[in-house]
Structures are given as structure tokens and as C-alpha cells.
Amino acid sequence: MAKDPRFNILFTPLKIGSKTIRNRFYQVPHCNGAGTNSPGMNMAHRGIKAEGGWGAVNTEQCSIHPECDDTLRITARIWDKGDMRNLKAMVDHVHSHGSLAGCELFYGGPHAPGLETRTISRGPSQYNSDFATVPGCPGFTYNHEADKDELNRLQQQYVDAALRARDTGFDLVNVYGAHAYGPMQWLNPYYNKRTDEYGGSFANRARFWIETLEKIRKAVKDDIALVTRCAVDTLYGGKGVEIGEDGLKFIELASPYLDLWDVNIGDITEWGEDAGPSRFYQIGHENDWIRHIKQATTKPVVGVGRYYDPEKMLQVVSSGIIDIIGAARPSIADPWLPRKIEEGRIDDIRTCIGCNVCISRWEMGGVPFICTQNATAGEEYRRGWHPEKFEPAKSTKDVLIVGAGPAGSECARVLMERGYVVHLVDARDKIGGYVNDVATLPGLGEWSFHRDYRQTQLEKLIKKNKQCQIALGQKRMTADEILDYGASRVIIATGSKWSTNGVNHRTHEPIPGADASLPHVLTPDQVFEGKKVGKRVMIINYDPYYMAPSLAERFARAGHDVTVATVCGLGAYMDYTLEGANMQRLIHELGIKVMGETACSKVEPGRVQLHNIWGDGYKREFKGTGQLPRRENTSHEWHECDTVILITSRRSEDSLYRELKARKAEWEKNGISDVFVIGDAEAPRIIADATFDGHRLGREIEDADPQHQKPFKREQRAWGTAYNPDENPELEWRL
């Protein structure tokens, strides 16, 4: 199909200093877990975006010097020739598709804990980071107040890094001053308490940043375009940077030195105010701040706000709020988003659901990222997976998939893309499985985009190959029916259910009296099915993610009195998805009572017995066989309630798979060569990983052992190979 001409403005080139971006799609810097130590992963992940139409593609935050070391979190680095070589792989790949490559110059100050290099950072004043540089531990990392020597040295580090970026082949260098990093610590009076010419007045606080831009410009001239990423409002009123004060003043002051603005809002401690999860923030949520920027500058402006919808992109560019669509998460969910708009394939866009699972992996540190919607994100190099290209079917063996949840529907999609004949069967009247339930939780409506994408694609694929089928609203299939079905391959994707008797990770046993067949005890599955809930709700929680706070919110909003007894932090994983802070505010606002460090001993009609998990005494001694080494827990107490909701653990719905496996002897005579189990039916996991598992089997189904993952390319240093040509890897003491 052809492009709708209404979108022409999004495909109009624009000058950025000495460079020209070919359209209005700009992948803003975002982390992906590759750093510079996985150059193949970084190259392929960014390169595919250039191929998919992003006119500019940036690195993630790229540390300018070992004094900025974000370990345990993974970032890129441009410290030396080794880093330049590794980054050049990305630059070349991006250039091969006609896009600009940008490098974001990152200096974290005390927000980067230096746990690899063991360095101390410099800043305008001495402070310890408000960000949890180590998870759970805000305030852990301190910096050093720079005197003028140190301040000049830091500016020189920026200049040297910019020159290395130029020599690597980058088209844009971006001085990173958003998310409370780098020069923002000098501009922001929240951090800057200096009394010399670098502190106090706006002009003084802006001096470090302006001088840095000047020095870089002088060094790189017009060889590359100079960008700065700037938070125009730090969202804490006059104690920080406000759009109506320092924000716009700085835009005006710094514009002459720049070729492009990359703007957003917020800081690092609550950077979910920028990378807003869909639970709290909708598309374009920054515009009340961003809409003022162009009053203060004639330079082009990139803005973000989880722009996944072409209509909204058109609107924000046409109305002149921004010139270029910046995107991180939408470009991860669909690296080919611009190309799909250009080709008139809007309904093929794989829309970001705003779950922030991508971000959660950076937050926890040390882990490559993943995407709930795009199972190929991060897998482009190591597994050779292209998000839009599929290996043609290698056999004519047809496939029956039982279960159309995240794993089953994604597996069906990949197999159909490859040309296999697939029948997809589910008891529900929609594809999506568990996602249909989860998307009814407060704030999680956009998670249904996961289902919608697969539904649209499967409908198209079925039209292309009439032998494929989707059978919804079916009676659950039995093993006999599957054996008789006539498929060569069977894939079981029957998902998982919440424990009905309180089995949990602390005891690995049921909770006495917990029985969801009783009227007053519910599992989340039964909540979704509509089982009745009384006035006083007690949620017994052992799960670290969204279910407990989401059900607490749902019932509190519906007027119930809600208490949550939880052994772990309530929604602890949501700190990693940047949903945590506002979820805690919401819990507080709704008057939900949270009992932390609390486990459930017993359930009875009308009450539960709870205990503090640390109530068993700190002294340990050997008392002989059959004796616990600590005293009895003395903290058991009864609490009254009308309804108990058990969020204790999940269990695979795998009886069908196990029966088929046990009847392997009958496969051959029924023409079945393989029976596989995928997704939650193999082991419960988050939606992203269930989707990945279905995708993986679709890609690997002709391999030697498709039930188990095929090895992937690893990016690890090989002993004896050179890091730099002039480096000897052998051991030498400093003697």
C-alpha cells in the first residue's frame, strides 16, 4: 500500500546543523543492556531501526570517562579505542540504511555509583544521590565538589569524548542534561549550592553547561551536529528547574550553540515521569510542559511522550509543538514503525503497551533488555532474529496449537508468517488468554494492545493461507481429541492458574484453611470470573509484581475496605518498571492498609491468622533432630475479614501436555511427530517471556531439539584476544 499523503510532513527532511535527517523519526537515546561490551547486540538492535525508517538512531547513554561508571547498570562507554571500535559497528550499520547516528555523552555524577571503576564523580556541590544507585538504597553514592581545576577537567572530558564520537563516525553528539545527569546538576539549584560564578543566579548555574557546549563546538566545529538533551521542568516547583523560569531561559540562552534540542521532563529518581508507564500516563503526556519550548528557540526540537500512534504524531508536529518525533519504547516495540507508516501499513504497527518491562531490566542492572510486544528485541544479533523477516517453512508438517494466549498466539503468528499450516484453538472467545484478564485491571487497559496486534496479524495471515484456522470459544480439548486431530505437531500453550490453596514460595506448601472452593476465598482467576467479594477484603500476597496492588486498587475504588498482608514489598518489581512511586502514592491515597513483612499462617471463615516473618528470634543454635534452630514465632495474630484473596503463586496448566507425553507410544500411529509445551504451561513467567517462548519455538521448530532453546552467539571476551591491538592480555604485576 502507499503512504497516506496526510503523513507527508513526517517524511520531510530537516537540516540539523551540517547534517540532514531524512524524516521526522528520531530514536532518542535509550538503554538496551548491550553497553559497549555487546557490540553485536547494539549494532543489530540499532541498525534494524535505521532499516525500519528511523531517520536518526542514538546510542544509549554513553559514558564519557571512567569517572562516570553506572555499573551495576549497563551503559555504553566511549572511553578508549576499544569502545570506539565497538560503537563503530553500530554507526556503520545505521549509516548503511541512510540514517544519522547519534552519541549521547553521559556523565552521571553520583547517580552513577562507579561499582566497576571505583571512581568518584565531580559536581557543583557535594551531595549523595537521591536515586537508588543500588536497588533499595537511595543515598548510597556521594560525589566530590569540583573546584575550578576539576570543573575544567570535567569539561575537557566532554570535549575529548565528543572528538572520539566524531572520529567513530557519529553524526550527532548529544550533551545529556536530562534525567538529572551531567550539566543539569549545575543548572538545577536542587543540587547546585555553589557561591562562586558557577552557582547562585540562573546565569551562574547555566555557565557550566554553556561553557561545555562552547568548548565542544570549538573542538568539533561543524563536523558533527551538536544536540543537548534537557529536562525543561524537573517537576518539583521552584526548588528545581521550572519550564516557566529556568527551563525556557536556558532554552533561549543555549540555542545559539546548538543544532537540535531533545527535550523532556523530570529527573532520574522518578524518571517514570518521563518514561511514563501506561498505567499512569498516556501518549503525549509531556505536552503541557513541552508546548512552550518553541517560543524560546528557532532550532528544531525533538520531543517524546510514547508516540506510538501516527495520528498523534501528525498532530503534534503539524501543530508546531515539536519538529521531530522522539521515541524510545515505541521504537523498541516496533523498529519498523516509520516504514509501516510510509508503506501505508498502519494496522501492522506493533504498539508499545507501556508496561516498561524494557526499562525494568536496566533498573535492576546487569541484564539485557526485553520487550513484551517485540520478542525479537535484543535477540537480533545473538539469535539472528529480524522482527519483520522470517525463514520460510522447512517442512509441510502442520501444527495444532492449543491455547491462544501470549505464547500460543505469538507462536501461531510466527509459524504462519513462515508458511506453516496452523490451527489455533482456545476455549475463550478471544485470543490473548490471560492478557484479556490483566487488561481489565485498573490502569492496564493498554496492555490489550498485545492481544490486538496478534489478532490483527493472525486475521491477515489466515486470509493469505486458507488452510490456517483459528477456533475460539471451543470446549477444552482432551488428549484423545488431540491425538485424533490429524496434526503432525502439537503445541500445548494452556497457560497457568493462581494457586487455589495458598501454595507459596516461603513454605512451598498450602496455607492451612486456604481453599478457593469456599465462598469467602478467591484466587485472582476467580476475581476475573466474577466470584463475589465481601466488604472487608484481605489480600494475602506473596507475589512481587502487579497483581496485589492492582486488585487492592480495584476493590478500594469499588468501596471495599482493603488490607494487604504481604511478605515482600507490595508490587516490588514495579520499582523497576517505574510504576512504583505513583502506585505507592495511589495505595496511600486510597487508604489501603498494607502490612509488610507479614505472612499468613491460617485461613478460617471470617478471619485470617497472620505473623511477622521476622518473629522467630535472631539467635540460632543446634537443638537436636526435629528441633528448629530458632525459637517459635510468637507474632501470630488473627485479623477479621469477609473475603480472602490468595495471591500466593501460579501453577502451570500442564495436565494435557503431561498426558500426551505419557502417551508418546500413540503418537506415531496418529501421525504426530512432536508435542511441545510453551509459555506459562511450561513454567509461569511474565508476559514478555511467554511471548518470547512462543516466538522462539516458531523460529526453531525444525531444529534438532525444538523444545529446548538453540544456543545463541555469545559476546564474551575470549582469553588471548586483543582488546586493543597494542595491549598484551597476559598477566603482569605492577612491579
Next chain:
Amino acid sequence: MAKDPRFNILFTPLKIGSKTIRNRFYQVPHCNGAGTNSPGMNMAHRGIKAEGGWGAVNTEQCSIHPECDDTLRITARIWDKGDMRNLKAMVDHVHSHGSLAGCELFYGGPHAPGLETRTISRGPSQYNSDFATVPGCPGFTYNHEADKDELNRLQQQYVDAALRARDTGFDLVNVYGAHAYGPMQWLNPYYNKRTDEYGGSFANRARFWIETLEKIRKAVKDDIALVTRCAVDTLYGGKGVEIGEDGLKFIELASPYLDLWDVNIGDITEWGEDAGPSRFYQIGHENDWIRHIKQATTKPVVGVGRYYDPEKMLQVVSSGIIDIIGAARPSIADPWLPRKIEEGRIDDIRTCIGCNVCISRWEMGGVPFICTQNATAGEEYRRGWHPEKFEPAKSTKDVLIVGAGPAGSECARVLMERGYVVHLVDARDKIGGYVNDVATLPGLGEWSFHRDYRQTQLEKLIKKNKQCQIALGQKRMTADEILDYGASRVIIATGSKWSTNGVNHRTHEPIPGADASLPHVLTPDQVFEGKKVGKRVMIINYDPYYMAPSLAERFARAGHDVTVATVCGLGAYMDYTLEGANMQRLIHELGIKVMGETACSKVEPGRVQLHNIWGDGYKREFKGTGQLPRRENTSHEWHECDTVILITSRRSEDSLYRELKARKAEWEKNGISDVFVIGDAEAPRIIADATFDGHRLGREIEDADPQHQKPFKREQRAWGTAYNPDENPELEWRL
């Protein structure tokens, strides 16, 4: 000096299957953050232990297959030829010093979250991990219940990994069944709920482990010695493995298949019960369980218990409790511990203080480890630092060090070892600085070993070079005095102090009314100085480590009513040092009231105003300049108390350094070439990092810019180099 013959038994060789260990010192497997991806770091760190007299040196936990992927935590892997090449660097180095090299075969089940490989693990039953595979998130990771095919496949993974270990050159392979890993999940009824011949009775639960040992033995024959690491008591009575039941039964049953036992206690969720911090556990703390083992086996036994003291080692081996001293932490604090015993240099041993900062880095994930006592730990390869060897002085420039805390005393030690003339000056009457205070906190007495080691060494070094001096109990030096002193180089190591006015990481401002010059307001420094404390103590805490819980314990034990208002988890970092669980039990037991998510708004005589940090509403909207985007926090409440202790942040005591720097013009005429600042005086940090900083300057003082760290060797994949000789690093889609 010569070895005391009493220690001869510790230097008696012992047969371990077809191998012979040359003495009774065995570095048990422990993580160090090298994994297989930093082969140089691993080689050098382990190799120095062989050089230092450890008769056997093991890898860290070494994953047998990609299905066991512990990412975000770093472990070794023996998956393929690339790993073998990287591990061989260690094996060769260990062999070059006459020691045995061991490989610990690790399969984590759901305790390994698979965040890099995205695999699912197998186990006897389906369960989710009781361990926080992601920090803060126990229960996050699930496994798959293995049927017999899967169970056999898993055993074959062990066999294949053992063969790769043999082919890499290892002398020992260790089937890791401690810390709730691998075959322990089959033996332990806490996890194993099977009803077939692999579950139920002891014999059935032991079957998986025994078969695995049999299969490995059949494959490797006597080429290597076969070891198993086993927790003989999981410390939760009859629901787990007890020494008096399954523990000894298993020792008896499995002994015929083994050449060596490596035993301990506990599980992974509370593995501080094994790797016990000195706060709770003293040397030999496992012996009430371990002393029974030799009743059940004739095979040699390695046991652990933070053995740093040669007398205790002698006692436990002579009395026949164990045959071989196993050690992880003592071997990190002093890699040359056995050699120092052998050479009669007992007082040179650098004793582990049991702070578990080494472990904290593995726990948080993605980070190389460090040691509080041994600044060279992890630095052997990348910085070329040998713990016992020092580059001779490169100049005759003498050095004045002001401040004999962790940074100053370590810097003095290194410089004196190198042959520099050093004068070390401090106002206290002891070296050790802040450590002298910290070691008076409840449970932290052994942290004084940090001071004791340096004191002993400095006294010895001064005897060797009479020009060196230590001047304690001195009046604080002024800048004038320093300029007049006559030293060529000046190092300022004056430490830091706790904020006296409540400056904290949330506001970066003082707390109104917080003023430690008032009688009812104290800093921790004033507590150590003996300032008076009233009956009702309110601790205002913004610090994530040990100070708040330690002072709470101290005052609660002394009969005060203690409340802690804390913005972050109380002692959150202590979850990483494995002190967390018992500290929480202790807080509960002592009746200390903890108010979480609570910050301080104001301090007044007799009361403090506190607020919930999430009390400001979850809705954010743009309200114009000067307006906060959220509603006012409505949760402020007054709380009565007699004394307020401010644990809000630390600030460098750097005025002396800044004055000297400002008077740079006067240096030359006073014969001063350099003035440096190190440790907390540059920026507050943990003791390990302050010690490191002093050490670093001592090593690098002749470099071009000694104030700033010299670059180190990096171990990062270089794009374009081969991982395996037959591998093409170029991008190729799976098409």
C-alpha cells in the same frame, strides 16, 4: 621466620581420589564477579591464592548449561569451548603454583532467573524461588517439573559439563548441592513433592543426586577427583534436611561415589547462615552441625566457618571434625594466609572482618567484588596489583599524610612498603579513624581487625625505616603547619562527618529545626563522643546501610524506647551483606518501632514532624510556574521524643584540603610538589572503597595525575575478534 611445628598437620598432604592436595588449605568455590567473561580477573585472583599456599583453588559456581543462567548475578559458565578457554587461564595459573584446580558444577533451578538466556530450569516439582532472584522480589522465578526424559537430560548436562571440566584441565569436579542448588532440590522435601521413584522416601529423594554422581564417575573415571558440596542441615527442622536425619544418611549413602566432601549448612534464601557475617556469627559457627559428619564417612571432609585464625584451624583439624580447612572470605582478605602460617608470619595475616561487602556485590548483581581488608582483591589483573608485592619507590620525595583512618593508614602502609619516607599524623590516639567508632557498634567488634592489621604492619615498617613516623594524639594540623612541615608531598585523609543539620538525599537541604548544637539533637559522631541521649529516642534515617539499625540496637539494648523513621528500608544494604534477615529479627525482638516510607519535615524540642513520602497524591498536572504538579502532602504528623538522632548524610571534612589547594602558589617555595585528597575527605564512601583509594594512591603516586585513577585493563569483547575460532562475528539474520 620458620613455621611453628605445631602447625605441621595443616601442611600434611592428603590423597583426594587420584589427586593429592599438598596441604590442608582449600579455597571453596566463591563468586568474585569475574564470571567467565573476565578471564584475566579470574585467573589472577585465583592464581595468587595458589601462590599464597592454598592447596586447592576452586572456580566460583560454574553453570553447567545455559538453562542455568544466574544473570543478573555473575557466575562462571562451562557451556562451550569459549568458556573452557577462559577457565583454562585460571587452571594453568593455579597449576603453575602446584595447587589443584576445582570446578563447581552449578545448576540453580529457579534460584537462577535466566535473565540473559531466557531459559526455564527443571526440578523435581514445580515451584517458584524463595530466593529474591531479582533484588526485593522473592517468588519471581518459576521452574518446570521434570519428567523422566527431562531428568535424564539434566543428569546428562552434569556429565557433559564434568567432561568439559576434565578437558579444561581441572583436577576436581564438585557437584554443587549446597545453598539449595542442583541435586539438593531433589533431596530436600521442602522442594521435592514427587510421588514417583524420585520423591517421597529418603532413598527416592536421594536418587537423582546418587545417579548423577554415578554417571559422572562412569564418564570421568579416575581422571579427576569427584567432590560434592552438600548442606547437611537446611536449618528448618523436619520440613527440610536435618543433620540427624537425611543429612548423615546422605553422607553415608553417597560416600562410595565420592573422593571428597565439601560440607556446610543452610540454603540460598538465607545463605548468611553459612557465610555468616561477624555481626551474628563467629569463627567455626557451623561446627555444632559439622562435627557429626565424620561418623558417617571415611572420605576426607572440607568444612568452612570463616577460618581466619590458625589456632582455630589447628584445633578443628586436630580434633578430627574436618580434614581440610575450607575458606572463601578469609582467602579473599588474605590470599597468602597459608603461606604466612608456613613462614611463621602469623601476625602478618590480614584477617577477614566478616563484613560481607564481598558478598554484597554478588547479591546486587552485575558488579565485580571488592574486599574491605584487601584492597587488591579483584584488582590483581586489571591494575596489576599483587597483594604482597610492591613496586619500589621511584623517587625520594617524602610524604606527609594527615589522617590515619582507612584511607590514610592504608596509603601510608603501601608507601612505606615501597620504601617512601612517610609521616602519618592523626588527632586520635589510635590509627583507624572512623573504624574505631564503628567497631563499638553492637556486633561489629571484629571490624576493628581492619585497624589492627594496619597498626601491626605500620609498626613493623617503621622499625625497618627509622625515618618514617606515626604521630597520634596530635592537635589538628592547620594549613600553615602543613606548608611549613617540609614534606614534598601532602596527602589529606581527614575523613567525613555526619550532617549536623539534616541535609539529606531527598531535599539536599537541611531539615528545619535540625541542629546538632542543641542538646536534644545528635549526629552519630556525637553519639560516639558520648553526648547524652534521653529515654525516647527518635532516629531520623536517610542512610541505607548499618548506622541506623546499629544505633537503634544500641539504644534499645540500653533500655531506651527507640523509634526509627526511615525513608528507605532500614539497613537496606544489609540485605546484600546477608546481615538483613537476622537484623530484622533483632529489630523485631528488641521492640524497636520502625516507620517506613517516612521522612522528617521539622524538628522541635520534644517532638519531630514526620510525613509519609507518598502522601502527595498520584495525579500530576501542569499548574503553572511556582506551582507543584502534585497536591500538597497531607500526611504530616507530630511525634514526641526526647532525643533526635540525625542519620541523614555525610559530608567530607575537606576544608584543610581546599585551603591548601587555594594556596597552591605557596607550594613551591615550601618544597611541596603535590597535595592530594583521598578517601572520605574526597567523597564519603564505604570503608572498603576508602581503603582502596588510599592503596591506589600509594601505588600510583608517581603517575602523571595521581589524584585521578590510572586507566586499567578492560575485559570487554572487541568487535571483530573471534569468540570461537569457527565463529563469524558478523551479523546474519536467521533467514
